[in-house]
């Protein structure tokens with residue numbers, strides 16, 4: 001992609017070099033931010049990029065707070081800054097340590113796998129951690145018949161449909177407010193106009209949406225699928241930033257969202273101005289820290305996840321419909 005940078009982007013690019021800053025951005029960021037980032041990806045890819053990057057003196061993480069915390073844990077010698085510290089993923093608020101402890105009591109000996117979209121406190125109670133791109137592989141790597149899993153109940157359904165391991169919900173009500181809004185009717189309407197299109201959905205979407213989609217996977221897996229498909233029209237069920245990125249990368253294809261306002265307001269809190277402020281002033285309140293008592297355990301499980309092969313199956317969901 002060749003870019004025509006605006007003035008603030010140019011200033012960021014200059015300062016980024018001068019201050020040896022690595023800018024990591026999630027796929028849901030506005031395109032202006034994606035364009036100046038060193039790397040744009042899904043949670044798993046960003047976790048891997050965060051592991052002690054060489055030659056940098058600071059990391060600026062444009063994503064929600066739990067992602068920036070993940071980077072702070074994985075790169076302890078490099079300060080991590082978040083452009084807007086109020087960018088909190090509401091899904092992460094579903095799970096606290098107490099809820100997890102109660103489930104462990106109910107199912108003694110059953111290991112707990114938490115989604116990376118959780119607070120550090122909740123992660124501290126988990127045996128293992130996963131992203132949407134690694135969930136199935138992580139669950140299967142536990143080598144057991146049942147696993148306590150959460151808090152996203154749609155991702156739990158996705159894992160259930162891809163493994164024989166029994167999945168016990170940590171929170172059957174846990175949902176992402178952005179992905180929970182996708183409906184099969186949206187796809188039905190689009191398919192009338194684009195019968196040969198390919199439909200791809202994030203596993204945080206409801207199971208029925210997963211079932212009618214041609215591919216279900218993380219945002220990184222979506223990017224790979226769109227790059228590889230021969231389909232001229234691709235219909236996307238995830239946050240709009242991903243749709244905009246894919247349309248920009250693939251001008252020869254038509255990339256359409258299932259609906260227009262699938263927007264994560266927390267991801268969108270970051271702006272170029274806030275990134276510039278971090279580069280210029282390194283404000284203390286933008287520095288990402290994780291309570292010391294949680295760090296060793298979370299680092300251990302994050303590193304274990306990062307060592308797994310990676311992006312899991314990008315497959316059509318094949319469950320019986322009733």
Ligand code: 13P
Nearest residue numbers: 042043044131132218219
């Ligand atoms: P990915 O890891 O697939 O990018 O998902 C992160 C997320 O927050 C989805 O809502």
Ligand code: SF4
Nearest residue numbers: 089090091176178264
């Ligand atoms: Fe959290 Fe949903 Fe936003 Fe992802 S899209 S960061 S799960 S609120």
